[in-house]
Amino acid sequence: MTAKLAFPHPPARPDQSPDFSNIVVPLAGSLPVPPLDLEARDARPFAIGLIRVLDDEGRAVGPWADCIGDLSDDDLRLGLRDMLQMRAVDRRMLNAQRQGKTSFYLQCTGEEAIGCGFQRQLEKGDMNFPTYRQQTLLIAADYPLEALMGQLYSNDLDPLQGRQLPIMHSARDYGFFSISGNLGTQYVQAVGWAMACALRGNGKIAAGWIGDGATASNDFHSALLSASVYLPPVVLNVVNNQWAISTYTGVAVGKSETYAARALGYGIPALRVDGNDYLAVAAVSRWAIRRARQGHGPVLIEWFTYRAAAHSTSDDPSAYRPKDEARAWPLGDPVERLKAHLIRRGAWSEERHAQAEAEILDEVRTVQKAVETHGTFVDPKPISPAEIFRGVYADLPDHLRRQRQEMGF
Amino acid sequence: MATEVLMPALSPTMEEGTLAKWLVKEGDTVKSGQILAEIETDKATMEFEAVDEGTVGKLLVAEGTAGVKVNTPIAVLVEEGEAVPTAAAAAPAPVVAAAAPVAAAPAAVAAAPVAVVSKASPDWAAGTPMKTMTVREALREAMAEEMRGNPNVFLMGEEVGEYQGAYKISQGLLDEFGPKRVIDTPITEIGFTGLAVGAAWGGLNPIVEFMTFNFAMQAIDHIINSAAKTNYMSGGQVPCPIVFRGANGAAARVAAQHSQDYAAWYAAIPGLRVVMPYSASDAKGLLKQAIRDPNPVVFLENEILYGQSFEVPDLPDFTIPFGKARIWREGSDVTIVSFGIGMRYALEAADLLAKDGISAEVIDLRTLRPIDYDTVLASVQKTNRCVTVEEGFPVGSIGDHLASTIMQRAFDYLDAPVVTCTGKDVPMPYAANLEKLALVTTAEVVAAVKSVCYR
Numbered sequence: 001m002t003a004k005l006a007f008p009h010p011p012a013r014p015d016q017s018p019d020f021s022n023i024v025v026p027l028a029g030s031l032p033v034p035p036l037d038l039e040a041r042d043a044r045p046f047a048i049g050l051i052r053v054l055d056d057e058g059r060a061v062g063p064w065a066d067c068i069g070d071l072s073d074d075d076l077r078l079g080l081r082d083m084l085q086m087r088a089v090d091r092r093m094l095n096a097q098r099q100g101k102t103s104f105y106l107q108c109t110g111e112e113a114i115g116c117g118f119q120r121q122l123e124k125g126d127m128n129f130p131t132y133r134q135q136t137l138l139i140a141a142d143y144p145l146e147a148l149m150g151q152l153y154s155n156d157l158d159p160l161q162g163r164q165l166p167i168m169h170s171a172r173d174y175g176f177f178s179i180s181g182n183l184g185t186q187y188v189q190a191v192g193w194a195m196a197c198a199l200r201g202n203g204k205i206a207a208g209w210i211g212d213g214a215t216a217s218n219d220f221h222s223a224l225l226s227a228s229v230y231l232p233p234v235v236l237n238v239v240n241n242q243w244a245i246s247t248y249t250g251v252a253v254g255k256s257e258t259y260a261a262r263a264l265g266y267g268i269p270a271l272r273v274d275g276n277d278y279l280a281v282a283a284v285s286r287w288a289i290r291r292a293r294q295g296h297g298p299v300l301i302e303w304f305t306y307r308a309a310a311h312s313t314s315d316d317p318s319a320y321r322p323k324d325e326a327r328a329w330p331l332g333d334p335v336e337r338l339k340a341h342l343i344r345r346g347a348w349s350e351e352r353h354a355q356a357e358a359e360i361l362d363e364v365r366t367v368q369k370a371v372e373t374h375g376t377f378v379d380p381k382p383i384s385p386a387e388i389f390r391g392v393y394a395d396l397p398d399h400l401r402r403q404r405q406e407m408g409f
Numbered sequence: 410m411a412t413e414v415l416m417p418a419l420s421p422t423m424e425e426g427t428l429a430k431w432l433v434k435e436g437d438t439v440k441s442g443q444i445l446a447e448i449e450t451d452k453a454t455m456e457f458e459a460v461d462e463g464t465v466g467k468l469l470v471a472e473g474t475a476g477v478k479v480n481t482p483i484a485v486l487v488e489e490g491e492a493v494p495t496a497a498a499a500a501p502a503p504v505v506a507a508a509a510p511v512a513a514a515p516a517a518v519a520a521a522p523v524a525v526v527s528k529a530s531p532d533w534a535a536g537t538p539m540k541t542m543t544v545r546e547a548l549r550e551a552m553a554e555e556m557r558g559n560p561n562v563f564l565m566g567e568e569v570g571e572y573q574g575a576y577k578i579s580q581g582l583l584d585e586f587g588p589k590r591v592i593d594t595p596i597t598e599i600g601f602t603g604l605a606v607g608a609a610w611g612g613l614n615p616i617v618e619f620m621t622f623n624f625a626m627q628a629i630d631h632i633i634n635s636a637a638k639t640n641y642m643s644g645g646q647v648p649c650p651i652v653f654r655g656a657n658g659a660a661a662r663v664a665a666q667h668s669q670d671y672a673a674w675y676a677a678i679p680g681l682r683v684v685m686p687y688s689a690s691d692a693k694g695l696l697k698q699a700i701r702d703p704n705p706v707v708f709l710e711n712e713i714l715y716g717q718s719f720e721v722p723d724l725p726d727f728t729i730p731f732g733k734a735r736i737w738r739e740g741s742d743v744t745i746v747s748f749g750i751g752m753r754y755a756l757e758a759a760d761l762l763a764k765d766g767i768s769a770e771v772i773d774l775r776t777l778r779p780i781d782y783d784t785v786l787a788s789v790q791k792t793n794r795c796v797t798v799e800e801g802f803p804v805g806s807i808g809d810h811l812a813s814t815i816m817q818r819a820f821d822y823l824d825a826p827v828v829t830c831t832g833k834d835v836p837m838p839y840a841a842n843l844e845k846l847a848l849v850t851t852a853e854v855v856a857a858v859k860s861v862c863y864r
Contacts, residue, residue, distance in 0.1 A: 127611070129607075158644075159644050159646075160642065160643060160644035161644050163641055163642050163644060164642040164643070164644075168642070170642065170643035170644060170646055170647075171646075172643070172646045172647060177610070177647070178639050178642060178643035178646065178647060180634065180635060180639075181634075182630055182634050182635075185603060185630060185631060185634065185635055187603075188599070188600055188603030188604055188607070188631075189603050189604070189606055189607035189610070189631075189635065190607060191603075191604055191607065192603060192604035192605060192606060192607025192608040192609075192610075192611065193607040193608065193610060193611040194607075194611075195604060195607070195608055195611075196607070196608040196609075196610075196611030196612055196613045197611060199563070199589060199608070199613060200561075200611075200612060200613070206607075206611075218599050219599060219600075219603060222597050222599050222600030222603060223600070223603070225595055225597065225600060226594075226595065226597075226600050226601070226603075226604050229595055390645060391640055391641040391643075391644060391645035392640075392641050392679050392680050393640075393680065393682075393703075393704050394640065394648045394650075394703035394704055395442075395703070396442065397779060398441055398460060399779060401441070401442065401458060401460055402460055405417055405458075405460065408417070408418040408423060409455065
């Protein structure tokens with residue numbers, strides 16, 4: 001035997017047919033609901049399995065469905081509305097970037113169920129530490145679209161006053177912590193925030209978010225270690241959407257069976273969930289958030305999904321994956337699956353869906369037009385230069401006040 | 410001393426405007442940042458804030474006056490009890506006036522000499538009872554006092570609890586405050602720094618102890634990209650009240666990776682405050698101030714100084730404001746500026762120079778962000794010569810920055826170029842004799858002073 005090296009490569013490249021034959025999709029409803037004080041040593045079936053609630057016929061089945069049996073038709077229609085609104089915002093803002101109205105945008109197409117379903121299970125005062133693809137958390141927190149779009153256009157509706165890249169939102173009052181451009185740092189900071197919640201005894205929790213690619217960062221491992229040592233109330237989310245820009249997920253996961261399984265080595269229980277199944281997302285989120293709030297310590301959730309759109313407006317995925325790979329994704333589309341379930345419940349119809357899509361698009365377009373009157377990259381209305389100096393320190397120091405006045409403001 | 414308030418410019422092209430409204434009247438006391446007046450042009454209205462503190466001695470332009478030229482004196486601020494000077498006698502304007510040049514506005518740099526007033530003043534009243542303590546004890550006492558006074562203050566770091574601190578700074582704190590407030594951490598600077606930054610955003614006031622700042626290199630992303638910048642990037646939503654403290658710079662025989670001085674690195678970063686004390690009284694007063702500051706503070710200590718004793722005022726609540734240098738020794742021939750352990754070389758050199766008949770004024774900056782430029786400039790305007798002393802690397806040193814500031818703001822006062830004494834431009838060697846030579850030496854400071862005095 002001689003030593004060899006492994007170089008992971010994706011199952012299909014652009015000139016090939018999509019191939020997801022390596023992905024095992026278990027039947028919906030096949031995994032039980034563990035007790036809230038689940039220990040890592042008992043979590044292995046959840047970490048390597050896949051929790052699913054919606055079956056292929058749109059039925060909600062199994063014990064996890066019972067956990068959210070109290071969700072009403074209205075609750076589920078709200079979930080669908082959140083996802084439709086997210087999709088409309090993503091489409092409109094992608095177009096706006098293509099028209100030169102902003103420098104950059106990044107869609108979350110295909111991943112809408114995860115943030116929308118999770119956010120609706122949080123309480124006011126809980127804090128997400130998101131990455132850049134969790135705008136769903138803002139939508140489902142009823143964050144004003146004016147602020148969201150103002151940030152993208154960097155105009156006077158931007159709550160961050162033109163200081164931060166488009167999509168790097170920051171909305172403390174909506175449980176959405178300031179996004180860091182340095183991947184991974186937010187993960188250990190979420191653990192620190194959760195420690196502060198416990199030390200202050202305020203009954204709140206924190207939720208860290210990270211993509212599959214960034215689990216390779218030091219901060220991911222520091223976060224798991226710290227969470228395992230201090231056991232604070234934190235839910236650690238890994239959104240595994242198969243691609244880190246052009247880097248195939250196998251390059252980050254290595255020989256670990258799943259991302260969820262990584263947590264077991266740190267003594268943290270973990271669950272792997274169908275991220276395109278709104279009901280599974282709602283059920284597992286509720287379980288994990290309740291577990292954290294009741295003092296059973298950290299838990300990691302791997303949301304298994306697929307990044308259907310490009311990484312960002314600067315990316316062309318046809319260079320590294322088959323064009324029709326998203327359509328071949330075995331877990332389907334989250335909007336279509338929840339829609340099918342609502343129709344099956346008798347709480348929705350094709351006509352109502354088409355009408356809702358049109359209404360939501362109209363609402364989004366109306367807000368967008370109003371926000372654009374405050375300025376875009378095409379028709380900029382400059383922010384006051386005085387903003388350069390605000391917020392560097394908690395209070396404006398004299399030397400910055402002096403520099404500002406010398407600039408004439 | 411009276412200060413003129415000048416008509417501000419609303420934009421780089423504005424030449425004149427209307428003084429729409431005074432928001433203060435003669436005899437009012439004003440604070441820095443207070444709104445003095447509303448100024449209008451045909452394009453905009455702005456609120457004009459005071460830069461300096463003082464009493465409004467006289468309003469020189471009545472409200473409603475149109476066509477007031479930019480830089481026209483519009484009011485005079487006086488100190489308490491000071492008479493209002495006649496209009497013509499108010500000049501020269503001190504550097505602290507609104508139109509004064511600063512490094513960031515090269516177009517406005519004036520070569521004309523301007524008198525600067527030193528901010529240095531005693532940290533405690535004459536007759537205050539004193540006690541002798543080491544820097545180590547002063548740091549410990551500062552943390553303990555602040556932890557007693559504010560339940561949100563806690564300490565975390567490697568070996569700070571059960572082991573009582575690698576350098577025993579935290580000795581006794583675990584016993585007094587318990588494991589929720591004196592937290593031992595895994596050996597991961599990136600991890601516990603990230604935790605502490607998250608906890609600061611989450612409403613607590615963490616003190617992070619780095620066993621030495623060399624290890625904080627692992628965590629520098631959290632210090633700079635997260636702690637220092639997030640308040641700004643979030644539009645002011647999340648200030649980060651946190652103190653990063655620990656031993657900085659060379660100790661003895663610990664070689665290149667354990668001997669680095671980070672003073673100039675952190676001093677370059679907007680959003681941070683940077684403190685580097687020399688004496689025990691400064692260690693105590695500035696650490697207490699750091700823990701209370703709503704911004705992230707990098708607090709650079711020195712292992713060699715931990716055991717050194719100084720007199721410390723025996724006061725129940727002794728703090729020192731940031732941005733105020735201390736004049737350790739007054740002199741007339743040359744100004745020696747230093748901070749931290751550099752003060753040892755500066756003071757030793759001043760003693761030696763006195764024997765040669767050279768009178769050196771020795772200034773300890775104490776805080777590097779903000780820097781008390783005025784005390785340095787006032788001294789240089791008196792002595793006309795300046796030497797800076799630090800252990801850090803020569804390129805981009807604090808001394809370089811001071812030299813440039815002095816050149817821009819006191820050029821006409823200089824009788825010799827500013828000389829910067831620093832460590833050598835090499836990684837720290839291990840061998841004892843090489844290590845000593847790689848750092849700045851007292852002999853080099855003496856030689857530098859003699860060179861600027863042409864002796």
